[in-house]
Every structure is written in structure tokens, then in C-alpha cells.
Amino acid sequence: MSSTKYKQALVFFSAGVGDAILLVPLINELKKSGFKVAGLFTSPYDCESIFENTDLFDAIEIKKNKLSLIIFSVFNLRKFDAVFLNHFSFSKSHLILSTLFGKQIYTNYKEFTSVQSSNSIHFIEPKTDTHDALQHLHLFNTKAILQDLDFNLKYKPQQNNPFKLPSNYIVVQASSANNKAPFKNWPFENWLRLFKHLSNTTIVLLGDATETHLNNAVNSKDYPNVISLIGKTNLNEVMEIIYHSNYYIGLDSGLMHIAVALNKPTFTIWGASNPKLYGYEWMGAKHKIVSLSLSCAPCSSWLSANNSRVSNPNQCPDFKCIKDISIEMVTDELEAFMKIK
Secondary structure (H helix, E strand, O other), X not given: OXXXXXXXXXXXXXXXXXXXXXXXXXXXXXXXXXXXXXXXXXXXOOHHHHHXXXXXXXXXXXXXXXXXXXXHHHHOOOOEEXXXXXXXXXXXXXHHHHHHHEEEEEEOOOOOOHHHOEOOEEEOOOOOOOOXXXXXXXXXXXXXXXXXXXXXXXXXXXXXXXXXXXXXXXXXXXXXHHHOOOOOOOOHHHHHHHHHHOOOOOEEEOOOHHHHHHHHHHOOOOOOOEEEOOOOOOHHHHHHHHHOOOOEEEEOOHHHHHHHHOOOOEEEEOOOEOHHHHOOHHHOOOEEEEOOOOOOXXXXXXXXXXXXXXXXXXXXXXXXXXXXXXXXXXXXXXXHHHOXX
């Protein structure tokens, strides 16, 4: 695609926090190529607040229902030279509306069919075992490689400390995917053992309202090093807390992606998800993945999932890929990770 043809670009944000961060390299590349970029947020997860204290966008449009999208289309007919819908943002209604306010539309939705095609709609073939952020960047630059990915949010810290956190702490998220994905979640009793192993380290535990049941386990004299803010923060506050932390420990989650975008080291425990699509070990020693790499994994993947055992990762009979990761394996790997400067 020749960037000289385009002046205005619009990027759909229709999924969760992690996917929002995975679109950042696309936006940075568009900006570098001279585009003015608008973000169109249809996601129910308030992902727009991630970008509130950044200079990433020239405009942010928040449209949470079909009527508001139709009105937006009417008032912005053919305004945008290029519109980008990744595989999470794709729907028939989004595609149709995009043809009203966009001159050229780009998508990598794998179920794209010729019936949906036109001269203005371009399907970019997704590539197996290719990082999702790179899949998104390929919507604009098909020759891009991993090293071209720029996750810089241009975040402006607010320097406030409403939770009176100490100057040195690590962030931990011990539950993922709104507590709905057992194939991602390491048993919480293992986390409790890890917290005791890190007894000389202040841990700030983050999570959303679906994970507040975890508070009961850590709000005791047995875990004086743990400050649980589960269910007590919004995304703006989470951004600030992660920004001022030393590093992130957790799972394949939206907060992991935020930590990477804020240039924080990450130590993550992986189950059935595909780290080639969502992980960051390729960025160097600052990002460590712990995984059993079973022969049946990854069964959770929008692209080329391993269906040798189950077709739906939530229906796995034992979740061995995450439950069989021992506390000893994690602590050994973590000790080595914490020595990296």
C-alpha cells in the first residue's frame, strides 16, 4: 500500500484490552507514514481509557451500539482514506458501515469470503504462527517483520498515588480473561505459595470485579507483602500502577500487554494460548514465558488451533497444560528472571 495516497485512517477497536495494545504498532506505523489516525471504539470493555493519557490518536470516537455507528457513518461519509478491521473487529455490520465512511477497507478476518469483497475491501491473508501485532501491522505493510513492531504508547504518567503504594513493587495478575478461561489460569493455591516465596517483595495484586473472590485468600496476616487492589481500580489507575512498577508477573492477559507497552519486563505463565501469537520472548530476556509446551497445545488460537485433543479449550477434561506447571518450575525460572538487569 502506498502511504502517499492516504491522509485519514480509522482503526476499529472492538475486543478486549490485550487486542487494543496489539493494534498499537499499526497505529504507530500509520502515524510515522503521515496519517492522521482516529480510533473507533466499539468494545464493551472501555479500552479507550487505556489511551486517555497518551498522544497516540488524533481523534477518538466511542460508539457502543449500532445506532451510534450508523449516525457516525452518516456524518462521516467517505471521510477516511483507509479503515482497518482486524479479525476481532470484523462483523458484517462493521464491514458494511466501513464502506460508507471509508474509501479503502483492510481486514484479516479468516472467514472472509468473496461475497463480502468489492474493489474497496481488501483481505490480507493471516499467517500461521505470526504474532498478532504483526498480523495487524500487515494490514498496512505486508513486508513488516517482528522488529518493526513499535508498542510505544507515548504514555504520560500522572504522578499520582491514590493507593499510597511504596516506591518499589511488582504487579501480579493471578487470574485472566475475566475469570472465564480455565485453560489460562494457574491454580490460585500455587499463586499463594509464590507470594510466600516472594515474602521480601511488595506485590500489588490487580484484577477486575470478576476476580474479587481472590481477595479473601490474601487479605490476612499470612501475606503481609501483598496489597490486593482486585476490583478496586479502573483502567486509568491500572496504567499508572503498572507504569510505576518494577515488572509484571502473571498470565496471558490484557495487563501483560499493557506492561509490555509501558516497557516493563514480564514473567508470564502460559497454558493453552499460543505464545507465538501473543507472547513477547522474541523481544529478549526481559520477557520470560513459562510453559509445558504439550503436544496438544496451543488449542486456544484464532488461527490454526491444535484440535488434536479438543476443539474448544474450555472443554478440556484436565487443563494439564496450565495445572501441571509446578510451583518449583515457576520459582526456579523466576529466580533466574529476577537476576536479569
